[in-house]
Amino acid sequence: MTEGDPRTGEPLLSVEALSTEYALEDRVVRAVTDVSFSIARGEVVGLVGESGSGKSATGLSILRLLPPEGRIVQGRVLLAGRDLAAIAEPEMRRVRGGRVAMIFQDPMTSLNPYLRVEEQLAEVGVLHLGLTRREAIARAVALLDRVGIPDARSRARGFPHELSGGMRQRAMIAMALLGNPELLIADEPTTALDVTIQAQILELLRELVKERGLSVILVTHDLGVVAEVADRVLVMYAGRIVETGSAREVLAAPHHPYTLALLRSVPRLDRRATRLESIQGMPPRLDQGPFSECTFAPRCRLVQGECHAKEPSLSPAHVGSTRLRRCIRSPDEVSG
Amino acid sequence: MTDALLEVRNLSVHFPAAPRPVRAVDGASFTIERGETLALVGESGCGKSTIARAIMGLVPATAGDLRFDGAAMPPLGEPGRRALLSRLQMIFQDPDASLNPRLTILSSIAEPIEITEPRLPRKEREERALSLMSDVGLDRTLGGRYPHELSGGQRQRVCIARALAVRPELLVCDEAVSALDVSIQAQILNLLVDLRERFALSYLFITHDLRVVRHVATRVAVMYLGQIVELGPTDALFDAPRHPYTRALLAAVPSLAKAAVPQRARARGDIPSPSNPPIGCRFHTRCPEVFDRCSKEEPSLFELTGERRCRCFLVEAERIGATNLASASGVITAEANRADLGKR
Amino acid sequence: MTASTGPWADAYRRLARNRLALGGGGVVAAVTVLCFLLPPLLGLDPATTNPSLAHLPPGSGHLLGTDGLGRDYISRVLVGGQTSLLIGFAATIASVAVGVLYGAVSGYYGGRIDEVMMRFVDFHYGVPYMFLVILIMLLFSETARGNPLPVFLALGLVEWLTMARVVRGQVLTLREREFVLAARLLGAGDLHVIFRHILPNVAGIVTVYGTLTVPAVIILESFLSFLGLGVKLSWGQLVAEAVGVVNPIRSYWWLLLWPSVLLAITLLSLNFFGDGLRDAVDPKARR
Numbered sequence: 001m002t003e004g005d006p007r008t009g010e011p012l013l014s015v016e017a018l019s020t021e022y023a024l025e026d027r028v029v030r031a032v033t034d035v036s037f038s039i040a041r042g043e044v045v046g047l048v049g050e051s052g053s054g055k056s057a058t059g060l061s062i063l064r065l066l067p068p069e070g071r072i073v074q075g076r077v078l079l080a081g082r083d084l085a086a087i088a089e090p091e092m093r094r095v096r097g098g099r100v101a102m103i104f105q106d107p108m109t110s111l112n113p114y115l116r117v118e119e120q121l122a123e124v125g126v127l128h129l130g131l132t133r134r135e136a137i138a139r140a141v142a143l144l145d146r147v148g149i150p151d152a153r154s155r156a157r158g159f160p161h162e163l164s165g166g167m168r169q170r171a172m173i174a175m176a177l178l179g180n181p182e183l184l185i186a187d188e189p190t191t192a193l194d195v196t197i198q199a200q201i202l203e204l205l206r207e208l209v210k211e212r213g214l215s216v217i218l219v220t221h222d223l224g225v226v227a228e229v230a231d232r233v234l235v236m237y238a239g240r241i242v243e244t245g246s247a248r249e250v251l252a253a254p255h256h257p258y259t260l261a262l263l264r265s266v267p268r269l270d271r272r273a274t275r276l277e278s279i280q281g282m283p284p285r286l287d288q289g290p291f292s293e294c295t296f297a298p299r300c301r302l303v304q305g306e307c308h309a310k311e312p313s314l315s316p317a318h319v320g321s322t323r324l325r326r327c328i329r330s331p332d333e334v335s336g
Numbered sequence: 337m338t339d340a341l342l343e344v345r346n347l348s349v350h351f352p353a354a355p356r357p358v359r360a361v362d363g364a365s366f367t368i369e370r371g372e373t374l375a376l377v378g379e380s381g382c383g384k385s386t387i388a389r390a391i392m393g394l395v396p397a398t399a400g401d402l403r404f405d406g407a408a409m410p411p412l413g414e415p416g417r418r419a420l421l422s423r424l425q426m427i428f429q430d431p432d433a434s435l436n437p438r439l440t441i442l443s444s445i446a447e448p449i450e451i452t453e454p455r456l457p458r459k460e461r462e463e464r465a466l467s468l469m470s471d472v473g474l475d476r477t478l479g480g481r482y483p484h485e486l487s488g489g490q491r492q493r494v495c496i497a498r499a500l501a502v503r504p505e506l507l508v509c510d511e512a513v514s515a516l517d518v519s520i521q522a523q524i525l526n527l528l529v530d531l532r533e534r535f536a537l538s539y540l541f542i543t544h545d546l547r548v549v550r551h552v553a554t555r556v557a558v559m560y561l562g563q564i565v566e567l568g569p570t571d572a573l574f575d576a577p578r579h580p581y582t583r584a585l586l587a588a589v590p591s592l593a594k595a596a597v598p599q600r601a602r603a604r605g606d607i608p609s610p611s612n613p614p615i616g617c618r619f620h621t622r623c624p625e626v627f628d629r630c631s632k633e634e635p636s637l638f639e640l641t642g643e644r645r646c647r648c649f650l651v652e653a654e655r656i657g658a659t660n661l662a663s664a665s666g667v668i669t670a671e672a673n674r675a676d677l678g679k680r
Numbered sequence: 681m682t683a684s685t686g687p688w689a690d691a692y693r694r695l696a697r698n699r700l701a702l703g704g705g706g707v708v709a710a711v712t713v714l715c716f717l718l719p720p721l722l723g724l725d726p727a728t729t730n731p732s733l734a735h736l737p738p739g740s741g742h743l744l745g746t747d748g749l750g751r752d753y754i755s756r757v758l759v760g761g762q763t764s765l766l767i768g769f770a771a772t773i774a775s776v777a778v779g780v781l782y783g784a785v786s787g788y789y790g791g792r793i794d795e796v797m798m799r800f801v802d803f804h805y806g807v808p809y810m811f812l813v814i815l816i817m818l819l820f821s822e823t824a825r826g827n828p829l830p831v832f833l834a835l836g837l838v839e840w841l842t843m844a845r846v847v848r849g850q851v852l853t854l855r856e857r858e859f860v861l862a863a864r865l866l867g868a869g870d871l872h873v874i875f876r877h878i879l880p881n882v883a884g885i886v887t888v889y890g891t892l893t894v895p896a897v898i899i900l901e902s903f904l905s906f907l908g909l910g911v912k913l914s915w916g917q918l919v920a921e922a923v924g925v926v927n928p929i930r931s932y933w934w935l936l937l938w939p940s941v942l943l944a945i946t947l948l949s950l951n952f953f954g955d956g957l958r959d960a961v962d963p964k965a966r967r
Contacts, residue, residue, distance in 0.1 A: 050519060195588045196379060200602070425865065444859075452866065
């Protein structure tokens with residue numbers, strides 16, 4: 001079930017019932033199961049979860065950047081009417097870096113150490129915008145300047161190792177923007193950076209969203225980042241979306257026990273908690289086939305008999321609500 | 337004279353390099369009392385990990401004095417270190433690399449006992465190790481497993497059990513929870529707090545994550561480029577940070593509830609390299625409150641209150657109430673700043 | 681709950697899944713068994729000469745034919761195999777032992793000791809191999825020529841270098857790993873650290889490189905024999921003799937074929953097995 005877009009107009013990207021599997025040497029892991037959501041223009045959607053939740057795999061699936069053992073086994077990824085999961089690779093290559101761009105976690109390895117910075121960025125301009133090399137480089141330098149790299153002209157002529165971690169991430173963002181994308185998928189873009197640099201990068205992203213009407217899917221494990229930057233949030237667990245809604249609402253009053261437990265396990269900056277809530281047990285294995293119960297049931301505080309009968313579907317708590325959750329309990333029971 | 341467990345006085349650790357040595361730590365001083373938890377917090381290049389290593393004897397101090405319970409702390413390998421080994425232990429960031437992949441976890445936990453009490457019969461040694469496993473919340477049946485069969489959180493518990501095997505008094509936790517998922521992090525933090533009570537431990541908690549600091553530390557030392565820039569009790573420091581870097585740090589933390597710091601307090605630009613720190617106040621190149629004096633002289637750590645220390649001309653000026661000081665040297669008057677800071 | 685699996689058990693399972701490696705191992709095992717068991721069992725005699733039976737093609741009586749002196753060829757090939765394989769394994773074990781010890785000490789202590797030790801290795805690498813071998817052979821008197829010992833020495837002296845380098849590299853990395861630091865922080869002595877922590881974690885890569893050293897040694901030995909510097913009876917020696925009687929009039933194809941084939945399949949199989957072992961032992965080789 002796709003989520004309705006609270007604003008008027010068509011969603012930019014619509015993911016429908018996406019499922020992705022990884023075929024390892026002795027088993028098959030279903031990293032993403034039945035993920036559906038959409039994102040509107042100028043919207044920042046936070047895809048949040050812990051490791052193994054499927055958040056990164058979802059991002060990679062959208063752009064078909066999965067490793068050789070990964071493949072989309074079900075679902076559609078609709079961008080302006082075209083199903084990205086189904087189109088041929090040459091066409092997909094035009095989308096990647098063009099209409100949809102991606103930035104990754106580790107700025108140290110995301111840039112080619114043997115090419116000058118301007119070369120790498122210019123490549124995008126030449127391939128996706130049909131610019132000449134000179135035009136592409138000029139555009140690259142302008143963007144490097146926009147993302148806050150001081151002395152952009154001479155930095156561009158230099159090599160990646162001459163840039164700090166924060167600068168490299170900015171260069172990545174510039175590179176992603178060069179093709180004029182409508183959607184940016186950012187996979188843990190600030191996790192490897194220092195805190196003060198992290199804040200700068202997040203602020204940059206916010207500005208770019210406002211300036212260009214850029215949509216962003218922000219994959220992160222950090223609820224604080226979601227609170228700072230995202231309009232809407234999708235909480236993932238065991239490869240599924242377990243809760244969606246506006247960031248403010250979900251973080252203030254979650255409708256799913258996992259979201260609540262996650263919130264309670266994060267230490268707060270404004271006061272010392274007497275004891276952090278921790279979630280007993282571990283996430284389930286994703287290589288055992290379909291689930292006959294709610295994936296969170298073994299660890300849930302509010303589990304009841306019915307939870308073991310079958311997996312709940314992602315549905316609103318009341319009719320007409322745009323907040324969805326994969327739980328049979330009522331929101332009051334969850335937060336009460 | 338305090339009954340401090342650990343005393344660090346003017347510690348400097350410089351690493352030889354060309355063209356200039358890397359001044360990883362420069363003149364750091366702090367103490368840890370029995371039963372307290374001091375957090376060392378800061379970003380890349382601040383020197384917090386180096387301090388940990390110097391305390392553990394893994395890295396020689398270039399200058400300064402280290403004392404544990406009054407006794408000198410020579411580097412590892414030198415004779416004086418032997419006696420200290422079982423009194424302070426360390427937990428590392430990466431639970432993967434911290435365990436020998438070829439040893440069962442029972443062997444890993446029992447190893448310290450094997451080394452320090454070689455004459456203890458194997459049965460007893462294993463029994464002690466099993467009991468430690470229970471202490472850290474690990475199922476005793478997991479003893480025969482190998483590290484790769486356990487989750488990250490479980491591995492970190494094994495590391496903690498191993499560290500506790502020699503019954504230390506001080507535990508140095510070097511980013512001990514940074515590599516763990518949020519919910520697992522919570523488990524380990526809870527465990528560390530519990531163990532502190534049960535075994536009367538003191539902690540030196542090294543981290544870059546301010547949220548964790550608030551939860552676990554009694555006192556905090558904020559570091560930048562090898563120096564301590566602010567030091568004080570946790571609650572006081574978080575509720576009313578004085579040093580511009582501390583404020584910038586707090587402003588930068590992506591948090592569900594914003595700390596009491598306005599957005600304008602953000603730090604600009606990149607973190608300089610420890611091999612080439614800025615002249616004068618090391619933070620001045622990024623400081624939102626910088627004025628003239630900052631780029632010329634290096635401020636020293638002064639006593640703000642009995643328990644608070646700060647390394648900043650601005651804060652010092654305010655405290656002395658010397659409004660002339662700031663206005664004479666430059667751009668902003670102390671009063672204007674006070675008004676500035678007062679705005680929430 | 682699955683049974684606990686150690687890193688060795690894990691590696692074993694991975695190896696068991698690799699058909700090519702298993703095949704290779706099986707072939708080597710089969711060849712070894714044939715070479716060592718068949719001659720005594722069947723009472724084969726590689727040495728008795730009988731000029732009247734010279735250069736007989738394969739047929740009844742002599743399964744693989746006879747050589748120029750009428751000696752039964754199948755006996756010579758199998759017994760020759762014994763020598764080739766023995767030298768292969770023995771020289772490998774020796775070079776592994778020396779190489780591991782050397783590399784471990786060099787890597788663990790580092791600094792000056794490491795520099796000096798590695799310079800010695802570098803120097804050794806620079807000396808032309810053939811020069812060394814000839815030197816060694818000359819050190820032994822005429823009667824000792826053809827004897828496996830000098831050959832064994834010459835081969836062992838070359839192979840340990842690579843092992844030393846490989847082990848030193850591994851030890852350098854391991855030395856900085858946190859679990860080694862943790863052991864040192866507990867007061868573990870150098871010997872404890874080396875034997876408890878460093879060597880077990882090097883064992884994997886040593887096994888792999890050791891297995892791949894065997895074919896390297898066998899080929900070196902064959903080469904030496906081909907040049908006339910080898911032992912009296914080995915596959916290489918047989919190949920050399922066979923090449924020596926090549927003439928445009930009569931072809932004694934069986935003299936060249938049998939030892940060459942056995943040499944080739946043994947070397948190939950050892951390489952497959954060694955490759956499979958490397959994939960099985962090195963977890964990073966996955967994906």
